[in-house]
Amino acid sequence: MKGISYDVRIHGIEKRKNAAGVVTSYRLSWKVSGTTWKEKFSTAAQADAFRSELMTAARRGEPFSPATGQPVSWQREDEKPVLTWYAFTLQYVEAKWPYASPNHRRGIAEALTDATEALLTDTDGYSREAIRAALRWSYSSRIRDCGRPPAELSGIIDWLESHTTPMSALAESGKGALLMRGVLARITQTKDGKPAAANTANRKRMVLNNAMEIGVLPLNPLKTVKWTKPRTLTTIDPRVVINIHQARRFLTAVEAHSERGRRMKAFFACMYFAALRPEEVVDLRECHLISLPENDWGQMRLTNAEPRAGSRWTNSGKVRERRELKHRAHGETRSVPIHPELGSLLREHIRQFGTGPGGCIFIGPRGGLMTDRAYLKVFHEARAKAFTEAEANSPLMAVPYALRHAAVSTWLNAGVPAPQVAEWAGHSVAVLHRVYAKCVHGQDKEAMRRIWDATRS
Template sequence: MSTSYDVKFFEIYRNKSSKTPSYVVRWQVAKKRSSKTYRTKALAESFLSDLRQAAKRGEPFEIESGLPLSMLKAKSARTVFDFVRAYVEMKWPHAAAKTRDSMTDALSTVLPALTKDRPGRPDADTLRAALRKFALLPEDKRPNPTPEISKAIRWLEAASLDLADLNETKTIRLALDAIALRLDGKAASANTIRRKRAVLHAVLEYAVELEELPANPLHRIKWKPPKTTETVDPRVVVNPRQARELLTAVTYVGKRGRGRRLMALFACMYYAALRPAEAVALRQQDCHLPATGWGRILVDVSRPEVTTRWTDTGDAHEARGLKHRGRDDVRPVPIPPVLVKILRQHIDEYGVGPDGRLFRSERGGVVASTAYTEVWQEARKLALTPAQVASPLARRPYDLRHAAVSLWLNAGVPAPEVAERAGHSVDVLLRVYAKCIDGQQEIANRRIDDALVA
């Protein structure tokens, strides 16, 4: 097999000679031209994007077929199991750690369902462990398998359905039934089902791209996932007095003064509406903290926490760009004097890390979610009544961000400005926080009253 790194791509063009619209992807490897035709522009753009990503990560392309080696592996796969492993290998290099985690979680649910009835089937926990901890990892990240894991992998390889079986509706329904259930057999949440179905859809779309399937079989099935709840529950939102009391309580809890060290972190979530992953990544050079008046934070990085298995560095926190934004985007957030004062006091008392990070663990590392969550739960018990502690009120640190955005909207700050500060689009902002905006019913009632007496 002859390969080359000399790859050139051309613009997609519409094939006007065909009776039905189609789009042609063109590229060349070592000066040998290749092309593929797709019935929609979206499919053509997706295929071209996969080719470009393979070239960007330094993958060799076979000259004869024009395909990168990862695609050749998927093309040569005859079983669902082998195809999915090739898909994960193709996606892995450019996927965020959280995406890798979510992707393998979904596929570990689907693959055991897409198997033949063969003797010696391992139990569900063993199959899941074999997939999550070994088979669905790139070869260079796989640990040495235990005898039990090796046996499960051999069973999956032998029992996996043929790739062509995915054309059958009954096969796809097996996958959909699997993602609708939790590991304990109970119904999965609507958000979980939607997330896992999206991964299944992407795998099937990739099979269509490579012409292993004529069309995505999911589109033929009349199966409606349960409706998801996107709106924030207004019961989690604290008022300003409750927020102040919670922040004060934080300073009194935690071993070795941990709560006092973390108070400013929680303050950033409430007064600046930072996501927890954005707050733990905040650096001194990102902050403008004047002696008086309003300051400003420039948010440009997030450190979401994930199992080290899914990161390239082996660290539990992966430095990423802002959520739903480009890698180099920056979000300016004006901050009120009260937060300016808190941050200045925090820096005076605890200093900053070598990289300028404001918030560090006792050993100087990135603050773990378990650490700040434990402190938060202790602070709730101290600041709230027993009835409030048992309620959803500020149950998670993330709810401080919800409280901040709700406060801004109810204070009359225009939605576009709130969306910019919070890192949302306006339509998502209004949809998510629709139930947290107070006073709208009273205004509507007054207008109806006025109309009735007119």
């Protein structure tokens, strides 16, 4: 093949200084078939990233072009079709979807949708909501063969293919950084322009960074922008944790709520007494109850969970999809003790309501799985009934997940060793200490007593 060379020599990075000795740029030089090529960069990171790309290509044995000094695979942009941001995102989700969980798919789509908003070249009169709807369909349709989009979105999707920023623009010096600043500004805001939660902004930034690292561009444009990572709250607020008396008041209110509430008393009790996640309670089956003796501790062995992601993001098209336990490999299980009080509630629940398909313990009146909408309605109305006005107006157990937090906090304060608590709860000891550090009571007084004893004369 003519016009290629494997004779490549890549040199080090040279600092360029002005008369005052201040570094103004960084220059990389390399040779292809004896011809020297040079590129100038504004930062050392950019120069190092470009050099790494050249080195990787040379080590892989890729041919270089003596006419451009670059790997042949880096064909000139004007010699090949322009790859737009929108087309790039479709390629990215096509690669990621088979290996991503439904909730992760939804998170990726949210990040790409926000970023695409910031990289539109114009809107041509389309409304923001219409464009976002078209993007959501584009990303969710990669999971299954959905055919043509709905008629109301078809024109927008065709339009998107040529009305987002070319990927090559993201690699341009100066322009790329400016575009990335716009993207980062967008993901740190909600649709209403208010500051987004720190966890949300950080998660979306991680998605975009992963997308940029797949090698379409010579360097990751996000790394050319200095971005201060929003601080996230990693510890549980002790004010959300209920005690056993409040828990019993709440469960009584759930039972008194309605027929549906009676079906949910043991459902919520599994979160409080066994620290189960909502998606784990939804999947709880009779075969998971290894032992359920009267007036004694029992045991359950969890095998799966059914997190809610939405029908748009699951392979089956259902709202929930059965998966392995969180932070566990496929086929791995988790044993959890059954408190005698919870055991009594479970026995009564099965006696009164039986089980559903596959032995599911918690089913609705019509035989279907417990839905978020159903149990959230009962949760909030029972909470308002069970708590005093001051309690109801506080952060105390504001969401169902707080029942799990209360269970883990209770185990820790009861003196159960951290490794055992972590095993029952289904996460690592490091996460346990970090997340529940503020929920362990009594240690501060003991610490102050020791300091007092050490400093008394």
